[in-house]
Amino acid sequence: MKQSQLQQTLGLNTLRFFVLLVLLFLGIILWEIFSKGAGVIGFPFLFDYPHKGMMEGGIFPTIMGTVFVTMVTTVFAIPLGIATAIYLSEYAASNGVNRLIRASIRNLAGVPSIIYGLFGVALFVEGLGFGVSVLSAGFTLGLLTLPYIITTTEEALKNVPQSYREGALALGATKWEAIYSNVLPSAVSGIVTGSILGLSRAAGETAPILFTGVAFYLRYLPSSVNDSFMAMPYHLYILSTQHHAIEEVRPLAYGTALVLISVVFVLNIIAFIIRYRYRNYNQARV
Amino acid sequence: MKTKLQVKDLRLSYGSKEVLKGINMEIPENQIVALIGPSGCGKSTLLRAMNRMHDLSPDAHVKGEILLDGDNIYARGKDAVDIRRKIGMVFQKPNPFPKSIFDNIAYGLKIAGQHDKKQLHEVVERTLKGSYLWEEVKDDLEKSALSLSGGQQQRMCIARAIAVEPEVLLMDEPCSALDPISTAKIEDLMLKLKKDYTIVIVTHNMQQAQRVADFTAFMYFGEVIEYAPTAELFEQPKQELTRNYLDGNFG
Numbered sequence: 001m002k003q004s005q006l007q008q009t010l011g012l013n014t015l016r017f018f019v020l021l022v023l024l025f026l027g028i029i030l031w032e033i034f035s036k037g038a039g040v041i042g043f044p045f046l047f048d049y050p051h052k053g054m055m056e057g058g059i060f061p062t063i064m065g066t067v068f069v070t071m072v073t074t075v076f077a078i079p080l081g082i083a084t085a086i087y088l089s090e091y092a093a094s095n096g097v098n099r100l101i102r103a104s105i106r107n108l109a110g111v112p113s114i115i116y117g118l119f120g121v122a123l124f125v126e127g128l129g130f131g132v133s134v135l136s137a138g139f140t141l142g143l144l145t146l147p148y149i150i151t152t153t154e155e156a157l158k159n160v161p162q163s164y165r166e167g168a169l170a171l172g173a174t175k176w177e178a179i180y181s182n183v184l185p186s187a188v189s190g191i192v193t194g195s196i197l198g199l200s201r202a203a204g205e206t207a208p209i210l211f212t213g214v215a216f217y218l219r220y221l222p223s224s225v226n227d228s229f230m231a232m233p234y235h236l237y238i239l240s241t242q243h244h245a246i247e248e249v250r251p252l253a254y255g256t257a258l259v260l261i262s263v264v265f266v267l268n269i270i271a272f273i274i275r276y277r278y279r280n281y282n283q284a285r286v
Numbered sequence: 287m288k289t290k291l292q293v294k295d296l297r298l299s300y301g302s303k304e305v306l307k308g309i310n311m312e313i314p315e316n317q318i319v320a321l322i323g324p325s326g327c328g329k330s331t332l333l334r335a336m337n338r339m340h341d342l343s344p345d346a347h348v349k350g351e352i353l354l355d356g357d358n359i360y361a362r363g364k365d366a367v368d369i370r371r372k373i374g375m376v377f378q379k380p381n382p383f384p385k386s387i388f389d390n391i392a393y394g395l396k397i398a399g400q401h402d403k404k405q406l407h408e409v410v411e412r413t414l415k416g417s418y419l420w421e422e423v424k425d426d427l428e429k430s431a432l433s434l435s436g437g438q439q440q441r442m443c444i445a446r447a448i449a450v451e452p453e454v455l456l457m458d459e460p461c462s463a464l465d466p467i468s469t470a471k472i473e474d475l476m477l478k479l480k481k482d483y484t485i486v487i488v489t490h491n492m493q494q495a496q497r498v499a500d501f502t503a504f505m506y507f508g509e510v511i512e513y514a515p516t517a518e519l520f521e522q523p524k525q526e527l528t529r530n531y532l533d534g535n536f537g
Contacts, residue, residue, distance in 0.1 A: 094344075163381035166381070171371075173367070182383055
């Protein structure tokens with residue numbers, strides 16, 4: 001075999017090996033969680049409160065808490081993120097200041113989530129006086145998600161052909177009409193998938209809600225955005241490290257992990273379906 | 287012949303680069319005027335200046351005037367949106383919007399506030415007939431415009447442009463992406479449309495200019511070198527540069 005061919009074969013197989021290695025780790029994690037968590041999943045686990053110092057019962061309030069807080073995040077971050085992205089992509093001039101703003105937003109996506117958590121305490125809990133609540137935690141997660149939503153939305157808008165904008169303007173549309181009627185509909189799949197993926201990341205975060213809203217144990221669901229709440233990621237953290245009988249509650253921890261990744265998985269599937277359907281829509285329908 | 291569009295000492299620069307260096311031109315009503323010249327000579331730039339498409343690029347600076355029926359479209363207080371309703375544009379690459387054929391053609395009317403279904407239908411039918419597309423698409427008006435062939439898309443874009451009833455139609459190499467049969471159809475269409483519209487077309491195809499245009503302007507490096515009735519410009523060019531370009535020995 002010639003040396004170049006040998007290199008080719010060797011290189012390809014090395015790459016294959018690394019891919020398999022990554023898949024192996026992923027597979028082990030999923031298998032661990034499914035095999036050890038599936039046993040506890042059932043109607044009581046999903047719809048009951050924890051009992052007897054979390055030794056028994058279910059995780060209903062943590063599921064609801066995560067849902068509530070994610071809803072606040074959605075209402076806060078999505079309109080703000082999309083509006084910012086529209087401004088940056090369609091209106092902002094390409095000058096130094098705006099480049100700096102863009103770079104800052106991209107960098108914010110890399111800031112550790114605990115920093116967002118502490119910032120949330122300073123701004124929402126203390127500064128604005130929202131207290132330890134669904135609202136504070138939702139906003140903090142919103143801040144965490146914003147850079148992601150802005151970046152993906154801007155990317156989606158940039159991918160819309162310039163001819164859609166010019167074509168609309170040439171027919172007497174104002175800039176906003178061109179954006180609203182032509183640009184946004186073409187970018188909607190990218191915007192929605194980006195937003196859902198951002199939210200699914202937020203739903204699994206612990207550090208940002210740690211000091212801003214989550215509670216160890218509550219006997220009631222939050223009745224307003226000013227109450228604190230239980231959440232799945234934090235519950236998982238408690239069960240696996242802070243509980244007085246960690247070994248006994250292990251199955252419950254695995255069950256919680258399973259529900260949490262299932263929720264994230266479902267959100268990702270929804271994002272995938274939306275992208276797929278809109279792609280078909282935007283291409284030729286013969 | 288009445289002058290529809292008058293370009294007066296038009297200068298346009300991108301940053302420090304001057305792309306149009308003092309253009310003067312009169313475009314007569316209900317005639318077809320072709321702009322020809324080598325790539326980069328500024329003909330598309332001039333065309334896009336005629337409906338203020340350069341407003342979109344912050345780097346582009348325009349000096350001079352373009353008068354539509356004696357009224358400067360660059361005058362202070364003139365709204366580019368109003369100008370573009372009167373001066374429509376068809377682009378080099380067909381640019382159907384990702385909507386149905388019907389919604390594409392009704393687009394300009396809808397944003398102008400026309401929502402009456404019956405009237406929209408009437409306009410869609412009339413403009414599609416006007417662009418010889420009706421027979422091909424009359425049963426598919428709700429289908430995506432992206433499913434049309436390239437030539438059909440371009441004729442639909444012309445129908446879309448005339449649906450808002452502009453006075454002037456600017457066409458930027460409208461046939462450069464099309465096959466000869468589609469090109470012939472669009473040229474026929476232009477000859478028919480000139481009864482109602484004043485047309486300015488940018489083209490690289492000299493046969494096309496000779497086939498459709500009443501007047502032709504030869505541009506070179508941001509200047510109009512020669513502007514004359516088409517037959518005269520092609521048969522007895524007065525300028526050395528024009529002659530060289532038409533003979534194909536350039537550079």
